[in-house]
Amino acid sequence: xxxxxxxxxxxxxxxxxxxxxxxxxxxxxxxxxxxxxxxxxxxxxxxxxxxxxxxxxxxxxxxxxxxxxxxxxxxxxxxxxxxxxxxxxxxxxxxxxxxxxxxxxxxxxxxxxxxxxxxxxxxxxxxxxxxxxxxxxxxxxxxxxxxxxxxxxxxxxxxxxxxxxxxxxxxxxxxxxxxxxxxxxxxxxxxxxxxxxxxxxxxxxxxxxxxxxxxxxxxxxxxxxxxxxxxxxxxxxxxxxxxxxxxxxxxxxxxxxxxxxxxxxxxxxxxxxxxxxxxxxxxxxxxxxxxxxxxxxxxxxxxxxxxxxxxxxxxxxxxxxxxxxxxxxxxxxxxxxxxxxxxxxxxxxxxxxxxxxxxxxxxxxxxxxxxxxxxxxxxxxxxxxxxxxxxxxxxxxxxxxxxxxxxxxxxxxxxxxxxxxxxxxxxxxx
Amino acid sequence: xxxxxxxxxxxxxxxxxxxxxxxxxxxxxxxxxxxxxxxxxxxxxxxxxxxxxxxxxxxxxxxxxxxxxxxxxxxxxxxxxxxxxxxxxxxxxxxxxxxxxxxxxxxxxxxxxxxxxxxxxxxxxxxxxxxxxxxxxxxxxxxxxxxxxxxxxxxxxxxxxxxxxxxxxxxxxxxxxxxxxxxxxxxxxxxxxxxxxxxxxxxxxxxxxxxxxxxxxxxxxxxxxxxxxxxxxxxxxxxxxxxxxxxxxxxxxxxxxxxxxxxxxxxxxxxxxxxxxxxxxxxxxxxxxxxxxxxxxxxxxxxxxxxxxxxx
Numbered sequence: 001x002x003x004x005x006x007x008x009x010x011x012x013x014x015x016x017x018x019x020x021x022x023x024x025x026x027x028x029x030x031x032x033x034x035x036x037x038x039x040x041x042x043x044x045x046x047x048x049x050x051x052x053x054x055x056x057x058x059x060x061x062x063x064x065x066x067x068x069x070x071x072x073x074x075x076x077x078x079x080x081x082x083x084x085x086x087x088x089x090x091x092x093x094x095x096x097x098x099x100x101x102x103x104x105x106x107x108x109x110x111x112x113x114x115x116x117x118x119x120x121x122x123x124x125x126x127x128x129x130x131x132x133x134x135x136x137x138x139x140x141x142x143x144x145x146x147x148x149x150x151x152x153x154x155x156x157x158x159x160x161x162x163x164x165x166x167x168x169x170x171x172x173x174x175x176x177x178x179x180x181x182x183x184x185x186x187x188x189x190x191x192x193x194x195x196x197x198x199x200x201x202x203x204x205x206x207x208x209x210x211x212x213x214x215x216x217x218x219x220x221x222x223x224x225x226x227x228x229x230x231x232x233x234x235x236x237x238x239x240x241x242x243x244x245x246x247x248x249x250x251x252x253x254x255x256x257x258x259x260x261x262x263x264x265x266x267x268x269x270x271x272x273x274x275x276x277x278x279x280x281x282x283x284x285x286x287x288x289x290x291x292x293x294x295x296x297x298x299x300x301x302x303x304x305x306x307x308x309x310x311x312x313x314x315x316x317x318x319x320x321x322x323x324x325x326x327x328x329x330x331x332x333x334x335x336x337x338x339x340x341x342x343x344x345x346x347x348x349x350x351x352x353x354x355x356x357x358x359x360x361x362x363x364x365x366x367x368x369x370x371x372x373x374x375x376x377x378x379x380x381x382x383x384x385x386x387x388x389x390x391x392x393x394x395x396x397x398x399x400x401x402x403x404x405x406x407x408x409x410x411x412x413x414x415x416x417x418x419x420x421x422x423x424x425x426x427x428x429x430x
Numbered sequence: 431x432x433x434x435x436x437x438x439x440x441x442x443x444x445x446x447x448x449x450x451x452x453x454x455x456x457x458x459x460x461x462x463x464x465x466x467x468x469x470x471x472x473x474x475x476x477x478x479x480x481x482x483x484x485x486x487x488x489x490x491x492x493x494x495x496x497x498x499x500x501x502x503x504x505x506x507x508x509x510x511x512x513x514x515x516x517x518x519x520x521x522x523x524x525x526x527x528x529x530x531x532x533x534x535x536x537x538x539x540x541x542x543x544x545x546x547x548x549x550x551x552x553x554x555x556x557x558x559x560x561x562x563x564x565x566x567x568x569x570x571x572x573x574x575x576x577x578x579x580x581x582x583x584x585x586x587x588x589x590x591x592x593x594x595x596x597x598x599x600x601x602x603x604x605x606x607x608x609x610x611x612x613x614x615x616x617x618x619x620x621x622x623x624x625x626x627x628x629x630x631x632x633x634x635x636x637x638x639x640x641x642x643x644x645x646x647x648x649x650x651x652x653x654x655x656x657x658x659x660x661x662x663x664x665x666x667x668x669x670x671x672x673x674x675x676x677x678x679x680x681x682x683x684x685x686x687x688x689x690x691x692x693x694x695x696x697x698x699x700x701x702x703x704x705x706x707x708x709x710x711x712x713x714x715x716x717x718x719x720x721x722x723x724x725x726x727x728x729x730x731x732x733x734x735x736x737x738x739x740x741x742x
Contacts, residue, residue, distance in 0.1 A: 196625035202540035202562030272541030316517035318539040
């Protein structure tokens, strides 16, 4: 039997509001004891002093690109990038080739993850066939196959009638419908946030209004249908406010925000760096502040990476043609620790948004380190500085706006099911 | 001090602009000679890298280069030879290996000249990128105004039309402001870019107010096909409200001049009569364009020693 004793770490467990220096014992894939001065003879000892011991992070939003675009990423490399970033589970979006809109593709992803990925992989299935926004997918069969949620992420279901029925039908299976909320007619040919910077750069603008309008619509539809709506990558002040008000009146809605929308603004586009191109785009400072405030007050439940790998030759296209998105699994923790240092979140609230809340949203194990809970554990040294070099990272792609930057806070080791799957010195162990 | 590349007027200081305009004065004289050629750039290679089709600007750069005795190569990867998916940086690296002395870049998307300049060892001259900048157009506009008015300081310049999609508007705004003019823009509201006043201009939706007391009225080309219906209801309504004719011009100063970057949609942004006759100075702009581009090529291409790579 594998036994691991985490000794002397600061255990941060939002599921039971624990924040104290204490030992943690893991046996056979479960947490079996939390206490001071635990003594176990034959356990592997992990010296966690100076480190944070946390339930493994759960990413609600990543693009693992398999099947179909393995030159960008695959389930194995995406899974390794996940554990290197402290994520023990990742939900992967359906915009693969073929689209994950039938149980066979969902099966394939789960099967491949079981063989190749050190992290748990939860497939998000398409809400409509081919992500075309017209015909809904076989949700019951997809959930049976293992789909955890439905989303046409990358695209928006523009037809309000279709979205209404998708939400209504999702009540049959009881999983969230994740909306990528951008009104395509308002986005038009926009490639960056519309505002003073887009005017100066001469790039077509994508207004915050495009997100606000669609979030407002989807909240109204969720309220009307009494379905469970999850809003992906919130990026605007307006959307945060709309979600806050909907939550107040009892709409069943949760929401996530990406590290880049919490820490960067459209000023990052100033040199026409396509690594700063994302969908939704990097917004204004006022939007960024509103996202931080929404995360602080709980309007935004989770930090989700929107890990979106793209090959170098794709990011070398002109700014309009280059695909949007950036990789984020390996940097999310360090980048968002800025919010802890800035006093926006306590360490415990930070862990809640990276682990406990996303696990709850997906209805999956994890998110806590109480006795009997699954032993998905992330060990992080909050004071350790490192320089992020995507070429030395685990992802196949290198499209990161943080390349070459000094980051503070590093994942030291990651454990899934009580097994060490990542070690900062040795890399991924699977 | 003039930088390695000319990517936009935003990056220039007033002295840089004046130096380019002063240099262009000398180039005008060369254009009046029987033999319109000087050996200044002999042995230099200028590549006109035009991803977006252009006859006027390319011809202007080509003539400018040839009058300075440079070898001018036109490279137009637009159309069939360049699939959209080919990386612009690949094109730039390929070109760099051929060791040009200056590369003139035109592209339909903002920022491409800047990104090419980042990987190229030769200087890059931006010949227009998306709705970002078209610096040589603004410089020749300033040159023409200076020629007509003797100064730019204190003048009022009104730019009328599709400000949103116009690189000429942005470059003109920067250039005229830096040289001390007051700049106004006027357009139907959907064609006024957000936060445009942060650039230091005043935005108007009334043409009459915008050209009231103006010394220079600059009309911009309206792209009928693309914009009609989406940004304004019809060509007829546009020309009635924002088209410049002699009646509307009465609100400007008596000696106001009319400019246009070309090609003109006659009867749309300018009346037929104004397109051809004073106070419009459109052909002077074109003529000055050659001299101005000679000055730019001289100042930017002439700075690299022949046969020696500066950046190695």
